Amino acid sequence: MKKAIFFDVDDTLYDHLIPFRKAVWEWVENPGSFPFEKAYHRLRYYSDILSLELGGAGAMETGEATEWMRMERFRRALAEFDVRLSEEQAAKIQAAYLGCQYDIEMFNGARELIERLQASGKIVGLITNGAGGHQRRKIEAMELTKLVPQHRIFISGEAGWDKPDTRLFQHVNERTDTRPDECVYIGDSWRNDVIGALEAGWSVIWFNHRGQQPEEGHQPHDTATDFAELSRLLLP
Template sequence: MMRQKAVFFDVDDTMYDHLSPLRGALTGVLGLPETFAFDKAYYLFRYYSDLLSEEEGLSAVPEKAKLERMRQRRFMLSLAEMGVEVTEEQAEALQASYLRGQFEIEPFEGATELIRELDEAGVVTGLITNGPPEHQMNKIAVLGLDKLIPSERIFVSGAVGYAKPDKRLFEYVNERTGTMGGSCYYVGDSWRNDVVGSLDAGWTSIWFNHRGAKPESDHKPHHIAESYEEIRSLYMGLPG
């Protein structure tokens, strides 16, 4: 088993601004003004996505009907908290617009440059993301990440059969890449999926907290960064 350093990244809201397609859906379908609290809406949207997925018992390969119900309800519940009532039809339209917007995305500044630098330094790099394989791989292609990271180091929960925060997904990655948890670093924005998942698997967790979120449990990430410049500075000082 290799003991060299490996750095794996989440995709949604770690490689690109996940709020952008949500903002586009909310303004396009509901006509919400630019003064609307989109950051808060995004936080609630992600919160209900995780909560409802757990309530529905959604697995890495979820039942289509349950998945669609979760996607609809997360819009209705998150917006209701902000005083915006939406119908089921509007929720469906929001979901459709939101999905389309996910293919009009660009990497965060410094993201692809860091992956190239890590690769040139001999560090194993990869992606671990939750979602349906085709959908996630299409986003990865739009971001150009498929040109930087070989397919054998790109792991999508729907293809593997385990989803974050299940530590078995991280253990599967170790098995497939010949790496060890103690030498692996995981960069992700989601407290529940990325921080908790990587810590439970014995990995070193770098919380990409670029939205100023609050911890949701007693777990303690090893490092916290708010930009790719900070992540780069962290990795330069990490032990090999």
């Protein structure tokens, strides 16, 4: 029986596509037919790549480089869908995106699952990539600190390693007095969550609520598409 359950935050505990769609909607020619989900995945790709080039999440809290990265990821992602943005336009989209990123609600069943896991005696925590202040504002917006104690919330920008770096998962094991074989990680990103946790020796449930195709080379222990499925996998 597993001792500890850790969750990703972005697009695992809440729908990360909603603020993206709101921010981009007025900038595309035919929003009713625009492939927002595909564009969103490209935004996350460029966000990861550009963040790493600039030193990782620990260097991304504030500053000109951070603002440039946040604008540039929109320019590169949307250019793939024939939406060409000036720096000024990209800055406006980023401002709109940031403005609605904290107006978020957890997926149906997510809060209840965490409460039931806690009640069953499991260690429950969060592991998320991003700058500390930025991620903590999201966590506070969902009132997650009422469910998960602060010492079990791990943010890559504060810890010093970004997923999929296995050192982040090792750090979590050390801080929570757990072993890799006692831990389950749940996340939506194949690269950051599935690969990172598996290579650290953890069990993984891929939260594939967007119906993505698995990549080669790794095999999650289970896959779930919503919190009802997760509950069936995690609760006795």
